[in-house]
Amino acid sequence: MPSHPDFARRHAELVAEIRRHDRLYYEQSAPEISDADYDRLMRELEALEKAHPELVSPDSPTQRVAGQAREDLAKVEHRVPMVSIQNSMNPQETRAWHKFVADELGHDDFELFCEPKYDGLSCELVYEQGALKVASTRGDGYVGEDVTPNIRTLKSVPPKLSGLFPPRLEVRGEVYINKEDFAGLNRQLEEAGQKTFVNPRNTASGALRQLDPQVTAKRPLSAVWYAIVEADQLGLKTQAEVARALAEFGFVTSEALLRKAKIRVEVVRGADALVDLFENYKRHRHGLPFEIDGMVVKVNDLALQRQLGMRSRSPRFMLAAKFPPEEKETLCERIELQVGRTGAVTPVAILKPVKVGGVTVTHASLHNKDEIARLDIREGDSVVVQRAGDVIPQVLRVLKEKRPVFARPFEMPRLCPACKTELVHYEDEVVVRCPNALGCPPQSIYSLTHFTSRLAMNIEGLGEKRVELLLNAGLIRDCADIYEKLTLDNLAALERMGEKSAQALLDNINASREPRLSRFIYALGIRNVGESTASLIAVLVGTAEGFLKVTPEQLQQADGIGPVIAQSVMDFLAQERNVAMVRRLLAQVRPRAVESKPAADLKFAGMTFVFTGALE
Template sequence: MNEVKQKIDHLRRVLDRLNHNYYVLNAPSAEDREYDRLMAELTALEAEHPEFDDPNSPTRRVGSDLTREFEQVRHRYPMLSLANTYSEEEVREFVARIDKETDTPAAYCCELKFDGTAISLTYENGRFVRAVTRGDGTVGDDVSANVRTIRSIPMNLMGEGWPAYMEVRGEIYMPHESFGRLNAERADIGEEPFANPRNAAAGTLKQQNSAVVARRGLDAVLYAVQADAPVAPSHYGTLQMLKTWGFKTSSAVRLCRSVDEIMEYIRHWDTERHALPYETDGAVIKVDDTKLQRDLGATAKAPRWAVAYKFKAEQASTRLVSVDFQVGRTGAVTPVANLEPVRLAGTTVKRASLHNAEQIELLDIRVGDTVLVEKGGEIIPKIVGVDLSRRPADSVPFRYITHCPECGTELVKEPDEAKHYCPNATGCPPQIVGRIVHYISRKAMNIEGLGDETVQLLYNNGLLGDIANLYDLEAEHLVPLERLGQKSAENIINSIAKSLQVPYSRVLFAIGIRYVGETTARKLAAAVPSIDALMRASREELLEVEEVGGKIADSIVAYFADPRNVAIIDRLRRAGVQLEAVQTEKLSESLAGRKIVISGTFEHFSRPELKELIERHSGTNQSSVSKTTDYLLAGAGIGPKKLETAEKLGVRIISEEDFMRMIGAKNTEESETLLKIQQPTLF
């Protein structure tokens, strides 16, 4: 009996850790199938042994994506989840049950199961009202401002025939192209990449800044309508109605009239899904007749008339030969598995991601093990399991490194981060080379002719030790080096000289402050228009800048607290690098001394354009409403907290038209013309 109790306790600890990784760290460490298997095993053991009952067991938890920062809204119609199946046998059992209960063979509507995050869109009289996450199925988070940025979701419906009130259900997802771009950006600023597009979509939807959401390229597919009465006699007909109203629906829908047709659909898409531009992890099988759906009803958690079939990720079995540790420019250490070559999803895989120490410990991965490898998100090979039956007798637990493999410095790990870091930013070779490579990149200083290999070559020959050394280079230093001749050397020197024209905002991105990406650098440059002012800025002042949170503010303060970084900035200054923003000509003093907060969306101008107009008419932009704020410039979809604070503090609320009159513009065309006057022309 003691062994049963130990097994139950072990399963509870594992599931608690998996839940924490998924819901808190946004970094899932096990596949859905494995999680479901562990949960089913624990559920069965607890049912057999009620004497070990625990009200805090993971089996008692109801999945929820609620976030305290968002207003919570109750669904008029509950958002249920779907029961999962993993085999043809289970699909046949589902169809057999439906046939038995309905006394006649039913038709089924088959759809792809998009791997994203569930959403409920409320429409009243054909107009978008709000968007709410699934939450706990009864109450969800209002993410309307973020959903408005998704262009495929209509704000006003087309056609006719929609109910006066309805909730349209669907999935918000991140296409592969957006996912790849986002992870590249996160890796570039030292952030942990998202494990898969689903987590990227969920994390994006919970952003507090809708401008960030708009840039990340989310999309949506809609597949159901909840209203007081059905909008069509069949589910297939409902999808057609959604399409006529302007919603994006799946093009991979098929009406099936037998279990064999259902399985043919599943087998087809299990292969063809790899060519899709988005992630799908299965197929959904729904009874097509809406009357039958109502008759079949639902359990407390899921409808009885629908089921999800989960595709099995393509896996391969091979031996783990060794583990390397790579150090990035921000000091992040990434373990990489070296494998005996194996074919997987049409390619030969020799290396796979191990993510971090916790992942290795969770799976108990050891060198010499036979491991299961699959392509996470159909993109990056990763180890998802170990074949314990083939573990060598002399196997020993894997010991994660404690010191940097490149410079020997003891590694550090922050409590809220998954990765270990090497803190030796100025003495660790791959960090030094990585920062130089980042500095010369196209989106940063755009220095042509210097690639990763050439930078490494210059570092190895003692010509580059930091980014400021670039401006010490001369053609004669480069000509003698391998693969570099006179012409190549001159082109590099000319490109370095041209980089002196790069504007301050891009320089700020290029110097490589951890967590400061392109967008954050632009926001900082606009709010703090010189590197000297940025050096003097306190944490509290930095937090006033749009898109700067505590982690970024702390990183900026720490960067400039290091005298070695300050010395590099001084050398860049002497070289002529742009370290302050180019001042645009003031158009008037009409807003002199006025502090203005902008919230919402506007008919004629974007928010950045309005901020520029405020500055060029001598006003000051503020990111949040306070007692020092003079005006709240309010557009459509204004943030409720800002509006409430403004009303409480007696801050005057003005419209876009009010603002135009205040700056002396007779109309928006005149303001648009003013915006174009003397715009700086920068490289």
């Protein structure tokens, strides 16, 4: 499906913008925008890519986990390249591969060593004189990333080899995360109010590729090891011997992992036995404590492996027989709207519970109204749900022949389901938003945390957890409440909050009552207005009253404020409830006036302003 040129253009813009901020953050340690603004860019990109999957490229910022800095990790060249494996997607292809190998060897009486294909991150370990020297990721197969200190935090990697070992040993395997550990980690993140991970593979990858090994150490990573580079030159004869040697050196192997499982490491002969074993893997895969996405098959005899050699970039002696994505039919009972923390309103199909890929699926995101139109999904429809590799299920298609006579096309409601505010659809976005950032309950935690954050009102002791506590206790509902409603009595009465910390919090709140005007404007969380833009606006308007009366023409006098930002500011001020909120705040806090500069000096003035800010 070709993309509409506007979407492709916006996609390219977002990718370039996010990359620029990545560089500023990671390479120059000089971020221009807050984390919240960065999140907003990422979310827009994610929404765009969900609606237009053809725009996703492997180097899109969405394809990596936030917080990893690959450019900063040292590079490691693999002495022997870590090649890719040829895939087979069905039994016919598996049989064709077997026949090909038999033809090459001139007979079909050869052994095949079979073990699970782990859904993790491929890594290589180099040992010298029995001690771990270097650990690296696969990278592009030729050059990977140095993750030695991170790998050392894994219990399943021996720092020293046991038994008899060669002077130099290169071992390959996979770092992954158990399903239960993944769920537990996400529960923790959810409770801490942080973003959860999408699937175990990305989680393992993100956790391992950290600059700070302490972060890796906190993630419940596991590893399994299945190959020795040039094992035949160490005197080993078969793949089965390689596995035994690895176990003797002290590595976790498939054999050990599968000790109690219905899936086994096996050596088989012939295409029929191979396909039978694959079917068995497929049947029992969900009983394993970790995700596997197929079965890896290697010709067992290492001499035959060498004889078969390479075909283009993959070895001929090896095959990854992959499981097909799992699909199930179920009922779309209704379509609901969910309001995200940033106001994005997402339609969600509420499904009759169905087991797909070992997990009970109860709902699937429909992303936006374009996707609903593409699927033509209606309440009451029978749908096919897929869960492929990823943990997040999706509606693949609608079974229109089963559609109830009275099923009506879904219409996006006009009002926010959480606060009844009229929804808006900004031209540059795919998603629909609830603009009531300051008063819509699902958005409150986000906007309040932004309001109190270090670069905004800078109220220490009022982070995400505290904000949530105060919201749940009903003490505050919006940012003005922080100044209007909190008292020593009602704070001290809260659980986990003594009189002392209540007083400390009140002191911090009071200390924030005379913010710089730029911080005050930034704290309002206006769409597209980051810190540096807020500084420019502050210089333009001089006072908070001036801000309430600002015009689009006035805004666009400043270098760095284009029509999009100007429109965002005007949209914000056009909402009566936003102005009312600012007025309530101004009864409590007195932003410091800024000396207003004529337009000609604005570029310079803006820079000076930012500079003094940095010295503070």
